[in-house]
Amino acid sequence: MKLVYQGKTKDVFELENGNYLLKFKDDVTGTDGVFDPGANTVGLSIDGMGNGGLRLTKYFFELLHDNGVKTHYVNADTDNNTMEVLPATVFGNGLEIICRFKAVGSFMRRYGQYATEGQDLDAFVEVTLKDDDREDPPITKDALEMLNLLTADEYESLKSQTQKICKILKADLAKKDCELYDIKLEFGRNNGEVILIDEISGGNMRVYKDGEVVHPLDLVKIVLGE
């Protein structure tokens, strides 16, 4: 098993069957020791974060599978904090697909002139480039096409899948009295098809319960009923 990539929150190994193994770590993104799913730097390490993130990811990927959404998920080994996934190539050096149900965070920093903090958004999708040096700039469909990062058809697939996926997740969280504010997904190409990759956990979504933001580890307990 060969280590092929060391990420901020996961390491990636190549398997002999052509699939990949993701090893979830306890590191999370944040700034100055405070957890922030939108941050570019590893801000802190939280015991149990890798295992919790994996168990939540397994739960959500299986939920999506049951709802007919194809993803890169194959199976998970929660004892070893690993998940087997299909091979996929990312667009350029990676895109982040953000889906928003509430106007908060960077959305307000950009569009605060025309939006009210916390106003409802209808699964609004935007794309940013993974580029730490340039602070993950937002990018339009036209620019993505022009820079040959993806085709117009791939963009539309990615956008409609994002809205479908996020509505499924939002509805499931609502059953646990949790409200999904926004979430960050990643897609890749597998056999010419655009599929959801990476993880789905508290580390890349903003969830509120009883008016308070839910910590990623608390989200594991709430969603998995522990």
Place this chain on the structure above:
Amino acid sequence: MKLVYQGKTKDVFELENGNYLLKFKDDVTGTDGVFDPGANTVGLSIDGMGNGGLRLTKYFFELLHDNGVKTHYVNADTDNNTMEVLPATVFGNGLEIICRFKAVGSFMRRYGQYATEGQDLDAFVEVTLKDDDREDPPITKDALEMLNLLTADEYESLKSQTQKICKILKADLAKKDCELYDIKLEFGRNNGEVILIDEISGGNMRVYKDGEVVHPLDLVKIVLGE
């Protein structure tokens, strides 16, 4: 004649016939005393800038008219630095429509990961919000629609008009051995139609000649053959 708006580079008066009068000033945008068409602040005042800007604007609007493009331009009084224009309402508090033929400036600051400084771009259009406090954030078609700033049809009209207009301007500048790198336009609604408004001068375009950037006042002389 009533003053209705004082802008960074122009004042606006209401006329009795329902049209408006734009008074061109000698102030230009820039930072620390250096001219920069992309800057949000009045950086300096240049003698003759208002008159030069108006004469160039008159020239370009008349060129567009001759090419069948409807704009807000009615006529110009170059002795008094004023231009009469049709009434128009802007989208929200105003949008800037940027058309790029070369990858430079803010394009490179955002997409430098995937572009080479100075590479050719095929009349690439992007939109930013006029919002000094938020540094004129870029915005997507989806966000413009969602925030009710314009409709999908208006966006497509604005994009195709921008590309047509800028190709006309680029071809005309090329006849004077000048190369248009990028340009910033503004559109508004007039009787339910999207039309080009504001000015077209050295103050909102980046032009090169013999490998050197052309100063707005030099552009007046070159284009008008003075």
